[in-house]
Amino acid sequence: MNIVLADDDADDRMLFEEAINEIEIKTELSLFPDGKQLMDYLGHPSTKLPEIIFLDLNMPVKNGMQCLQEIRQHKALSHLCVAIYSTSSSEQDIEETFINGANIYINKPNSFGALKKAVDKVLRLNWQYHTSALNRDNFLLRL
Amino acid sequence: MTLNIKFDYHTICKTILKEQLDKLGVAYTIHSLGEIKFSDNLSADHKNELRKALEKYGIEILDNPQNVLVQRIKDAITTLVNDSDKAGKYNISTYLSETLNYSYAHLSSVFSEVTHSSIENFIILKKIDVVKHLIMDKNLTLTEIAHRLNYSSVAHLSAQFKKTTGLTPSSFQRIIKKRKEKGITP
Numbered sequence: 001m002n003i004v005l006a007d008d009d010a011d012d013r014m015l016f017e018e019a020i021n022e023i024e025i026k027t028e029l030s031l032f033p034d035g036k037q038l039m040d041y042l043g044h045p046s047t048k049l050p051e052i053i054f055l056d057l058n059m060p061v062k063n064g065m066q067c068l069q070e071i072r073q074h075k076a077l078s079h080l081c082v083a084i085y086s087t088s089s090s091e092q093d094i095e096e097t098f099i100n101g102a103n104i105y106i107n108k109p110n111s112f113g114a115l116k117k118a119v120d121k122v123l124r125l126n127w128q129y130h131t132s133a134l135n136r137d138n139f140l141l142r143l
Numbered sequence: 144m145t146l147n148i149k150f151d152y153h154t155i156c157k158t159i160l161k162e163q164l165d166k167l168g169v170a171y172t173i174h175s176l177g178e179i180k181f182s183d184n185l186s187a188d189h190k191n192e193l194r195k196a197l198e199k200y201g202i203e204i205l206d207n208p209q210n211v212l213v214q215r216i217k218d219a220i221t222t223l224v225n226d227s228d229k230a231g232k233y234n235i236s237t238y239l240s241e242t243l244n245y246s247y248a249h250l251s252s253v254f255s256e257v258t259h260s261s262i263e264n265f266i267i268l269k270k271i272d273v274v275k276h277l278i279m280d281k282n283l284t285l286t287e288i289a290h291r292l293n294y295s296s297v298a299h300l301s302a303q304f305k306k307t308t309g310l311t312p313s314s315f316q317r318i319i320k321k322r323k324e325k326g327i328t329p
Contacts, residue, residue, distance in 0.1 A: 025259055072327055098318045101327045105309075124259045128268055131258070132217055137328060138275040140318065142309025 001123060002048060004030045006038040006067065007056040007085065012108065016054070016085075019116040025123045035062030039070060042077055049080060052126055054106075057086040057093070065100065072101040081126055081139070094142065104141045118143050156202070163196045213257045215243055216250055217265065224269050227291050235266060271307045274300065278316055285312060 003020070007013050013031050020029050030050070032038040038055075039062065041047055053071070057064040064084060071077045083104035084097045094105050104122055109115045121143065129139050157173060164171050167189050170182040185193075194204050219242050223230050229238075236247040239262070243250060254262045270292055277283045277291070285297045294300040304312050322328075 078328075095314070095318060099321045099325065099327070101322065125268075128258065128260055128265065132265070132269075134268065134272045135276065138272065138279065138319065140308055140310055140315060 001025060001027045001052075001127070002030075002050040003027050003052045003054065003123075004032065004038065004041070004050045005054040005056075005085070006032040006035055006059060006064070007054075008033050008059045009056070012056070015112060015115060016119070019112065019119050022116055023120045023123070025120070025127070027123070034059045035064060035067040038062075039067055042071070043074075049077070051130065052081045052083055052122065054083045054085045055102075057084060057088060057097070065097065068097065068100050068102055079136075081129070081136075083122055098140055103136075103139045104143070106143045159197075159200050159202070163193060166196070167193060207257075209253050209257050212243070212245075212250070212253055216254055216262065219243060220262070220266055220269055224266070224273055224292070227293060231293050235262075267303060267307055271304055274304060274312070275315065275319075278312060279319055 005013060005016050007016070010033075013033075017029055017031065020027055030041065032041065035055075038053075042049070042053075053067075055064040055067055064086065068082055068084070071080060071082060081103050082101065083106060084102045085106050085108060086093070087108045088094075089107050097105060106118050106122065109118055122141070125141060128134065129136055160173055160179070164173075164179070169185065169189065172180050174180055190204070197204065216239060219239055220235075223233065223235065223238055239250055240247045251262050254260075254265070258265070273292060274288055277288045278285075283291070285300060288294075289297045289300040292300070294303070301312060304310075304315070308315060310318070
């Protein structure tokens with residue numbers, strides 16, 4: 001499974017990578033420090049599009065919400081699964097991202113174990129949506 | 144001049160399989176036409192060679208028969224979840240093993256191996272998917288939906304919805320509605 005993460009915090013990127021490597025489902029992970037580099041990568045014709053995009057909300061240059069909106073308006077990208085990965089737990093932020101087309105909202109967990117569990121759950125669930133006749137338009141998950 | 148002939152497909156297929164398998168020089172038995180057993184594991188080179196050789200006769204090697212079974216399990220669950228009369232009468236494990244002719248334990252282990260998830264989990268996911276559809280497209284109340292999908296109570300339905308999606312049915316409804324108003328379809 002191909003996944004990408006855009007997060008400006010180097011420590012968070014490292015922890016995420018470690019968590020991904022420790023779970024059972026095998027993945028290829030690409031990391032980006034801001035939204036612009038992510039969008040350049042996704043827009044490049046030779047890119048193999050990821051099954052899930054994990055997006056931090058607060059990033060320099062281009063933030064997560066801008067990326068989400070661009071992805072949903074982009075013909076070739078609009079079908080991709082987007083998971084918001086943020087420290088914000090404000091109900092308003094969460095609902096706002098869902099309304100703008102996020103599939104998943106993950107509050108950055110405060111322990112490595114919880115992070116691993118969250119990522120594992122997301123990947124398994126996304127796999128089910130990918131391989132079964134489930135309605136992807138209605139795929140919402142909050143962790 | 145015209146010559147009339149008659150075929151026996153079983154003999155033809157078996158002869159082709161035998162000829163090609165003999166070329167590989169490995170021990171095998173043809174169980175039925177759909178299944179060949181090898182006493183040792185077949186190397187990747189041998190498998191590719193066989194695949195190519197059989198291809199021109201229109202014979203295809205199914206790489207993962209487990210995938211075929213998983214698909215049948217999912218189809219059976221979908222049918223059952225959508226048929227409330229049946230779903231009320233059957234216990235799901237009995238239904239699956241009777242429909243697919245395997246023990247539930249076998250179905251369950253194949254399913255988990257292939258999908259990284261359990262049959263029970265998939266059933267809940269499928270049911271919640273139907274619930275979402277009934278909330279959004281049919282405008283049914285939760286009471287009606289709970290009854291239709293054989294939930295013991297509305298509370299049970301709401302709790303399962305919240306546990307599966309992290310959202311309450313009403314916030315889910317609000318989000319999808321606002322999304323549609325903005326014309327966003329992921």
